[in-house]
Amino acid sequence: MSIHEDDHTGFDRPRKRSRPRTKERPDYSGLPVARVVSVDRGRYRCLLDGSGVTAVRGRLIARKGIVVGDRVRLDGDTSGDGGTLARIVEVLERTTMLRRSADDADTFERPIVANADQLFIVTALADPPPRMGMIDRILVAAYDAGISPVLCLTKADLASPDELREAYEPLGVPILVTEPEADLTEVVESLTDRVTVFVGHSGVGKSTLVNRLIPDAHRATAEVSELTGKGRHTSTSAVAMELPGGGWIIDTPGVRSFGISHVRTGSILGAFPDLAEYAEDCPRGCHHETGAIECALDDAVADGRLAPERLASFRRMERAFS
Numbered sequence: 289m290s291i292h293e294d295d296h297t298g299f300d301r302p303r304k305r306s307r308p309r310t311k312e313r314p315d316y317s318g319l320p321v322a323r324v325v326s327v328d329r330g331r332y333r334c335l336l337d338g339s340g341v342t343a344v345r346g347r348l349i350a351r352k353g354i355v356v357g358d359r360v361r362l363d364g365d366t367s368g369d370g371g372t373l374a375r376i377v378e379v380l381e382r383t384t385m386l387r388r389s390a391d392d393a394d395t396f397e398r399p400i401v402a403n404a405d406q407l408f409i410v411t412a413l414a415d416p417p418p419r420m421g422m423i424d425r426i427l428v429a430a431y432d433a434g435i436s437p438v439l440c441l442t443k444a445d446l447a448s449p450d451e452l453r454e455a456y457e458p459l460g461v462p463i464l465v466t467e468p469e470a471d472l473t474e475v476v477e478s479l480t481d482r483v484t485v486f487v488g489h490s491g492v493g494k495s496t497l498v499n500r501l502i503p504d505a506h507r508a509t510a511e512v513s514e515l516t517g518k519g520r521h522t523s524t525s526a527v528a529m530e531l532p533g534g535g536w537i538i539d540t541p542g543v544r545s546f547g548i549s550h551v552r553t554g555s556i557l558g559a560f561p562d563l564a565e566y567a568e569d570c571p572r573g574c575h576h577e578t579g580a581i582e583c584a585l586d587d588a589v590a591d592g593r594l595a596p597e598r599l600a601s602f603r604r605m606e607r608a609f610s
């Protein structure tokens with residue numbers, strides 16, 4: 289008899305659970321939106337939209353992990369006054385997520401920046417010398433994430449950009465060249481009203497450039513270190529800074545390598561719309577590598593529809609991670 293009753297309750301339970309839960313979920317849509325500008329050990333520094341200056345520290349109560357660039361809704365005290373802490377209750381849907389692994393042996397992917405729409409690959413023309421392998425890998429990460437890459441070449445006073453221009457023009461990557469006295473109009477134009485993540489090897493002159501673009505960037509990063517109590521060690525994670533003329537720079541710490549073990553074959557073809565169109569005629573499962581049997585990309589080059597340098601560049605990208 290009791291067994292029968294148990295059965296009955298067993299039947300009842302799923303029905304109770306399947307009741308719509310939407311009513312239980314609070315409605316956060318009226319809460320203010322902020323951008324996460326720095327992250328340190330569970331504390332998030334956020335800038336409220338429209339306020340321009342209000343800095344808020346938030347404690348995460350949403351379940352998802354949060355990275356710099358995330359757009360979040362804040363509840364509680366958003367005054368930013370000393371000692372106050374708002375609560376991050378929701379992470380808004382991301383438009384992009386840039387990831388890297390420490391190296392290719394490390395299959396753990398680390399999300400580094402959310403919602404960037406442009407990636408500056410900051411590369412010195414000398415001191416340290418440019419490494420095309422590294423540029424290629426950062427490009428692949430950008431293509432995979434759906435973020436438009438720009439090659440930003442620094443220290444043009446030390447060496448010529450010609451060789452790199454030749455290597456990257458076929459990819460259609462915009463190239464900007466700077467040196468200490470260079471006019472930055474073109475750089476500023478490219479950054480205005482966009483969210484641009486800066487990635488580069490350490491020592492390439494990333495901070496020098498950021499400080500020229502945002503005269504009080506030093507102060508911004510100093511404030512961050514003050515909050516995190518880490519003294520001058522500000523370069524341990526990404527920091528987002530608003531540009532005076534509109535837009536954001538998200539500066540990331542200098543890296544020695546850029547792992548892309550998370551990128552899968554075929555994932556970057558979408559960034560090459562011209563090739564993607566021809567590739568529709570490829571045999572099923574074609575990876576379009578050099579020597580691939582009946583690859584339609586080779587046909588497109590053979591009958592002059594596609595420039596050979598363009599295909600060679602695409603294949604170099606594919607080889608960077610496969």
Ligand SMILES: Nc1nc2c(ncn2[C@@H]2O[C@H](COP(=O)(O)OP(=O)(O)OP(=O)(O)O)[C@@H](O)[C@H]2O)c(=O)[nH]1
Nearest residue numbers: 442443444467468490491492493494495496541542
């Ligand atoms: N000749 C020359 N030197 C530069 C230029 N830009 C920066 N430097 C120098 O290069 C060195 C490194 O510059 P930083 O701006 O600190 O480089 P970084 O990329 O921020 O380096 P990390 O902090 O390690 O990420 C400094 O001594 C700068 O003065 C340039 O255009 N030409």
Ligand SMILES: [Zn+2]
Nearest residue numbers: 570574576583
């Ligand atoms: Zn193919």
